[in-house]
Amino acid sequence: MLLSLEPRGQESRAMLWFSPLLAAVLTLVSGSLLFIALGLDPLLTLHTLLIAPVSDMYGVSELMVKTLPILLCALGLAVAYQARIWNIGAEGQLLIGALAGSAVAVNVIDIESRWILALILLVGVAAGAAWAGLTAWLRTHFNANEILTSIMLNYIALNLLLYFVHGPLKDPAGMNFPESAMFGDASRLPLLTEDGRVHAGVYFALLALVAVWVLLQRSFVGFQIKVLGLDKRAAGFVGFREKGLIWLALLISGGLAGLAGVCEVTGPIGQLVPQVSPGYGYAAITVAFLGRLNPLGILFSSLLMALLYLGGESAQMTLNLPQAITQLFQGMMLFFLLACDVLILYRPRLKLRWARRQMAAVPGAV
């Protein structure tokens, strides 16, 4: 007996919706098996991982705080990935955005004008875009592979951040901790609720969501980006500017990652610390693909990723689960989601009859 996959010829609409559901069921089933094997109550563990973190308003607001940077980075990445520009550098672009924004913020702690916040945000966005611009320049001038250059720039960004937070930006009154001074109130993103940490960055995320959706689904520039990604020769044949589109896609990508970074330091954190990002920029890569590079899909997948972050933390705290187990669970969920996507383009088929006929036709053949 053989299980084989047959191409469907075109995408199955039903599977587009059914495949994530199937993946969720498979994850829950195999996750339960994993927890049983560890001697844990599967229902309790799943509850701790997936439901407990969002069972109260505070949890929901934490979810939004976590979702925000992932969503912003993933939206930007979707633009680049639609052009088949493999920007792996959202993490570095986020860090540079946070660093540049902080560099302004610590020098204007005493200014009370709200315009100062706008300036800080703009500097963060511009710095993230510029950092991605390095990758664009290397790609368009030297044809250097953007995967490699953007990864390497991540490390440079991280070390730049560490240098500044241990050196020039360190709070003089900070007992020598590697942290900047707390930003002034005018430099902080306003909170949306009395309790919880949800801040005005949510508006930026919604704005970015709509803007990226219009860009990719409705605008002619987005169309050019998609043509470039799908078929470079066709793009050249009608005269789309390949280099210009690469620059644009990377600048948008870097700008949104920079925005995510500067929103973190001006929002929930309030100062520059070495751990600005627990890997949001890398998580965003997975999130962008899980959301099928579609802005709405990315909204859902970034919420899911944020939930897994929170669930992992709460499982560590309340169940004493090692972090590796929760990461294993996350990995399982991503694996099933991607594996089930195969069903969108392929139809599984048991080749029982075929195999039997082959054996009958040629005795002895397998």
Next chain:
Amino acid sequence: MPQSMNQARLQLRHITKRYPGCLANDAIDLSIQPGEIHALLGENGAGKSTLMKIIYGVVQPDAGQIIWQGQPLNMRNPAQARELGIGMVFQHFSLFETLSVAQNIALAMGAAAGTPKQLEPKIREVSQRYGMALEPQRLVHSLSIGERQKVEIIRCLMQEIRLLILDEPTSVLTPQEAEDLFVTLRRLADEGCSILFISHKLGEVRALCHSATVLRGGKVSGHCKPAECSDLQLARLMVGDAEGLVAQYPKASGTASFLQVDKLSWHNPDPFGCSLTDVQLEVRSGEIVGVAGVAGNGQDELLALLSGEQTLSRSDAQRIRFANQAVAHLRPDARRRQGLAFVPAERLGHGAVPEMSLTDNALLTAFQQGLVSKGLIQRSKVQALAETIIQRFAVKTPNAHTAARSLSGGNLQKFILGREILQSPRLLVAAHPTWGVDVGAAAAIHRALIALRDAGAAILVISEDLDELFQISDRVAALSSGRLSALAPTAQTSQVQVGGWMAGQFDASPSQPDAAPQI
């Protein structure tokens, strides 16, 4: 035709192969005798390629039997087919250009056959015996297309061969080279080798083949002896309804000159590519100019320079002019604004984005026709355009949202041509407009081109199909090694003469009297 054994070399019984959404082969019966040259005729999409791949073990049939010299067997892979003595020459060669002939052959035969050096005597012997002179030490990139095909054939003949399958072998040859190939094939057949000759050119099938099996829509539509059938009878078997297929179009002479190419030389940075030398060309409004030539003689380069995918520096802008406007430095979109429309040779991946819908593919080149406003795509207008193209040019598709790649070659070509024609171009450049297109669609495409010509557009058609060029073009020239022959009115020349031009037999341009024709 010697028939020493009355047992067929190869017999196919009720071979059936289904692909998602199409029945490629439907209960096909076929039988080839030793020493027989058997033609497999059919339009594109009739199932010829699938059948061939089944015989060669590349794909397995869903049902049916393959009987090889009286023994039913299960052809699992090409290696098994080669062991049985089945050789195949594909339409697209699989040779390493930087290696020598002997190295290529040794690679294909595997380590057991010996080193390239050890194989050389055998290669020489085989090539002499079958009249295909070939030096084993030459590097493949220095060979002409015809010579490369010989390498592929010799590769098959190095082992004992019982059945040789050739997939449209003459599509890459000049008429003279094709004649040489036929001599070789007849000699092979005389020695008892069976030959399966796939083609859609009726003339050469009649000249070469003893018998023919005609496929239509995956089914056998008839068996016949080609020598005893007329073109019309064969065409009916292939297409069903042969009305309007052998149409004659009146010739036109055009009015004012629109496209002028003046002493265009271009050095190709690709060492294996072709450079252009002093190309001189003129297309008038209201005429079709045909450019013949064997693939790889500068067609791709000339097309890229005309479309704007390859631009020249501003100082060379005068080399290409549209209605006396220098355009050689302009990019494709700027040239389109000057009235250019372009149908590239490759439909999928060049003329259309395979994964995108027909609607999006309509927008691809027509975006300057008011389909974009303030940076946003006017969806309803694009949709309307796509539907107009589908309707006006009889494109068979479920709807305008279908992905381009799921259309058949002929239908997609009609869509692309329609998209370009509806932009009312002043100059249409079409590369191989009917390549791989079925006869019915080809006739529709020809009618559309003639109608566009009669509406006053200048049309340049680059094609390898001489029959097509003589049918539709008003003046004709040929490319050979990057040089273009002079243009001659089609009515005053012959296929033999143009065949000579394709082989480089024309006067070098006066500006370079010492540039001897290379052949």
